[in-house]
Every structure is written in structure tokens, then in C-alpha cells.
Amino acid sequence: MTAEEARKKIIFALDVHGLDDIEHWAETLAGKVGMFKVGKELFTSCGPAAVKAVQRHGGQVFLDLKYHDIPNTVASAMCEAARLGVQLTNLHALGGAEMMETAVSAVHREFNDAERPRLLAVTILTSSNALTLRQVGIEHSVQDMVVRLARLAKASGMDGVVASPVEIGLIREACGPDFLIVTPGVRPPFAALDDQKRVMTPLEAVSSGADYLVIGRPIAKASDPAQAAECIAADIADGTP
Numbered sequence: 001m002t003a004e005e006a007r008k009k010i011i012f013a014l015d016v017h018g019l020d021d022i023e024h025w026a027e028t029l030a031g032k033v034g035m036f037k038v039g040k041e042l043f044t045s046c047g048p049a050a051v052k053a054v055q056r057h058g059g060q061v062f063l064d065l066k067y068h069d070i071p072n073t074v075a076s077a078m079c080e081a082a083r084l085g086v087q088l089t090n091l092h093a094l095g096g097a098e099m100m101e102t103a104v105s106a107v108h109r110e111f112n113d114a115e116r117p118r119l120l121a122v123t124i125l126t127s128s129n130a131l132t133l134r135q136v137g138i139e140h141s142v143q144d145m146v147v148r149l150a151r152l153a154k155a156s157g158m159d160g161v162v163a164s165p166v167e168i169g170l171i172r173e174a175c176g177p178d179f180l181i182v183t184p185g186v187r188p189p190f191a192a193l194d195d196q197k198r199v200m201t202p203l204e205a206v207s208s209g210a211d212y213l214v215i216g217r218p219i220a221k222a223s224d225p226a227q228a229a230e231c232i233a234a235d236i237a238d239g240t241p
Helices: 003-008 019-028 040-046 048-056 071-083 097-110 130-135 142-155 165-175 202-208 225-239
Strands: 010-013 035-038 061-067 088-092 118-122 160-162 180-183 212-215
Touching: 003 010, 003 225, 010 225, 019 040, 019 048, 019 225, 035 048, 040 048, 040 061, 048 061, 061 071, 061 212, 071 088, 071 097, 088 097, 097 118, 097 142, 118 142, 118 180, 130 142, 142 160, 142 165, 165 180, 165 202, 202 212, 202 225
Parallel strands: 010 035, 010 212, 035 061, 061 088, 088 118, 118 160, 160 180, 180 212
Antiparallel strands: none
8 A cells, every 4th residue: 555545544533623723734734644524523613614624725524423313304414514525424323224314315316426425324432332332221242233333324325334443344244345434443553542442553444444544632642743644654554565
């Protein structure tokens, strides 16, 4: 894998507070990462302007709002995300097949395949473990739930899932090679685990079959963030064929 191919797999998590921070990170990491993730905190603070700010710098966007609501509401929200011109957007697979199918149908009806974002379903959050699931009445293991939800997402027409890297192999086996897998919970060897419980290094995740890696604090907290991103890409490129 070339360094450029490796860089395109990195999604930098814009866990920041305002437009000035976006400007800083978009300039700092231009050409160092493949995409920028706009999540709930930033979108609540800045709204669609956050997406537009990234795009002004030529950056691509993963809009990570994890929609989970009645089917028509989620479908409308996914269409609005598509109108923003983002490359990836997501919903919660726990919303069920009807919610996912309605969203897929709405996006495909309004946008051709070249225009629309890839639609992802969140399986089980990387901060969750068996205790977390039991507390909400789910007795299946994390791995069983991830595979169950990934299969449901694929059957509902979703393009892929967001899942922890330790479930990549199981998802690949269940859903095939063309199903997108986006993995948070990725920590290079030099970084702390923070609040992630199910983690891998970037090289391990890509070698296991991840299409994209969401990485935030290991880059943002580095003394030289641009160099940290380059090191991660180089490690992936050097370790994969």
C-alpha cells in the first residue's frame, strides 16, 4: 500500500468547539488525512457551517450524527446530510430494519450513486462492553450483537457499518469484502487508550480489513499533529502489501 492510499484511510475526528478550530485543523492536516469527522458536539455548536468550513479547505467529511428516530425522520435527516455533500453519514442499526430501509430508499430516490454519501450503520459503540449491554437488557455478547446488526444493516441496503476493530474479521466473514467498515477505537502504539475499550493499532485494523480509521486524540494531542498523522500513514503503508 502506498503512503497516499494509507493517508486516505485516516479520518481525523474534529472533536473541537468552533469554526476557528476547524480552520486550524483543516490547515494543519491538509493532505495528511483522507477525511474529517464532524460529530455531535461540533454540529450542535456550528451546524452545517462546520461541514462547509471543512469543504472550503478541500476536505471530505464524515458526518457522524448517529441518527436514531422514527423511520421518516431518519430518512429526511439522511437526505439533508446528502445535500451537504458529505462522503459518509450514519444512523444507529439498533433503530431496526424499517428505519434503515426507509433511509436507504429515500437517499437512493433523491440522489444518484455518484452524488450520494455512503450510508453507515453504527453497531455497538466502542465504549460499550458486556456489562453495558446487560444494563439495557441485551444478553447477547458484544461480538454477537455486532455481527447481528451488521447483517441486518447489509440486508437493509446500507453500504457499511461503524464497528470496533476487533470485530472486523467477523463482519467481513458475515457481510463480504465490499461492505464498508469504519473503525473508531484505533490507537497507535504511542497513544493512550482514553475511554475506548475495544482497540487495535492502525496497522492491525487495516490488516484485518478496515476501510477507514477514525483517529482523534492520538493526532490532536501529539506535539506535532501533522507528523503524528504522517507516522500513522507510514506505519500502515510499510506494514501492508
